Amino acid sequence: MNRERGLSVRLKLTLSYAGFLMVAGVVLLAAVWVFLLRYVPEHAMSTPRGFVPGRDDLVRAFAPPAAWALVFLLASGLSGGWILAGRMLAPLDRITDATRMAARGSLSHRIEMEGRRDEFREFADSFDGMLARLEAQVVEQQxxxxxxxxxxxxxxxxxxxxxxxxxxxxxxxxxxxxxxxxxxxxxxxxxxxxxxxxxxxxxRSFAREHVDLSLVAEEASETLLPLAEQRRSTIETSGEVASAIGSHALLLQMTTNLIHNAIVHNLPEHGTVQVNTARGPGHVLLVVENTGDKLPLQLVSTLTEPFQRGSERIRTQHHAGVGLGLAIVKSITQAHNGILTLTPLAAGGLRVTVQLPAAPV
CATH class of the missing domain: 1.20.58 (Methane Monooxygenase Hydroxylase; Chain G, domain 1)
Incomplete structure (x- = not known):
């Protein structure tokens, strides 16, 4: 956006400081002048105690020092205000430089402003956090x-x-x-x-409605039952009513992906898949467990990344999928403000827990 050049913030603050000092000086001098006028006669006179000057004499004696005092306050306000405004706005200059670098595509730069917490440093820390998230998203998108x-x-x-x-x-x-x-x-x-x-x-472009995860789990299990029978695995579904707010189609796709993943990444024979739903204080749970190979933590942490698969053996099988199953589950969970947790089981297999905000009763 093209804008006309205006006064800098530093100059505005300097003029504000100087103006405040001038107003305070004028008020102080006026108060002194009014106070003196109460006890000074209008004309000079002689008294037994000595000569008493009049108001005209007092004006001639008071005005020059008062004028010089105002000039001194103005000069002090301008110089001191310029220095103070520069020191106060120094963090803003660093933030502006970082913003310009980010606009040119340099998302790796961080302000890292030192010192105790104040408004500028909180803003700088928030800006650093935003740059870190943007950089991570750009890398992930690439x-x-x-x-x-x-x-x-x-x-x-x-x-x-x-x-x-x-x-x-x-x-x-x-x-x-x-x-x-x-x-x-x-x-x-x-x-x-x-x-x-x-x-x-x-x-997150979808309509939201009440969705019972227990019914969704039963529907997905019935759909994938032929695949489970083909791979000689069993699906066990249990749990209580667990109502959430979201898209029925997306939550069904999420549950289907989880059960499909649990069937495919299972034992060659006599594998089991357990699907449970539960309701807690303010949230509902969908838990899918399966038997299978032992999975290291390093591998489990990457399973939700796009095009990641559990093992090389799975890549060549007929129902291996396209490597987006758990990535889609993660995106759907985040779109519903939920939490996705993957836990490898000690005996082998994986437990996947989806926690979603519960629908209001």
Whole structure:
């Protein structure tokens, strides 16, 4: 925004300091003058105690020193106010420089203002915190864009290879090519839909209503029951009514992703998935546990990042997904002002806890 150049804040503060001193000086001199006038006669006279000057004589004697005093106050106010205003506004100059650097794209710079806490330092600390969050978001978006580009490029590259092989191999049957292209295209569609869902959750552009997590858990479990039977796993659903405020479609997608993840990342045979809901003071809980391999803490901390999978073995399996399941769960949880917690179990497997604000009764 283009603005006309005005007086600097430092000059305004200087004039304010000087003006205050001048007003205070004038009031003080006026009070002294009024006080003297009460006891001074209008004309000079002689008394047995001596000569008493009149008001005219007092004016001639009082006015020059008073004028010099006002000049001194004005000079002191201007010089002292300029110095004090400069010292007071010095932190603001550092904040302005940091703002300009951030506007040029340098988000790694921090003000790190020293000294005890005051208004300027609280503002500087808040600005540093904002820069840290912005830098982390930019890095995360760049990494996400790079991973998404890589994931989207893979099915396209596979499609190109299949077409090239089919063109150069006249003996290859068309049915086999169509089947493989169908599988590759289905994966690309799943990835695109997952990216759109993730974007929708991040934008928080959805209508809110009362949603019972216990009913959502039952619905998701019934939908994924064929997959569990195919992988020889069992799903156990229990708990109490747990009503939250949010999007039924997004919370259903979140629960489905959790149960799907628990089924896929499970034991090869006789695995179990436990889905529980509970209500606490001011919040509701959705807990999904599964059996499976032992997971180190370092791996668990990265599972909610986009395109991260539990192990290399899972990458080649049919229902491995696109690597956005827990990332979508995290985004949906945050969009509902909730807390997502991942805890590796000592015997193997993972416990995922979603805590959401409870709906008012």
């Amino acid at each position: 990494r996400f864009a790079a991973n998404a580009s890589h994931e989207l490029r893979t099915p396209l590259a596979v499609t190109q290879i299949l077409l090239d092989v089919a063109r150069n191999d006249p003996n290859r049957t068309g049915d086999e090519l169509v089947e493989r292209l169908h599988a590759v295209n289905a994966r690309a569609i799943d990835l695109t839909e997952a990216l759109l869902l993730l974007s929708r959750a991040d934008q």
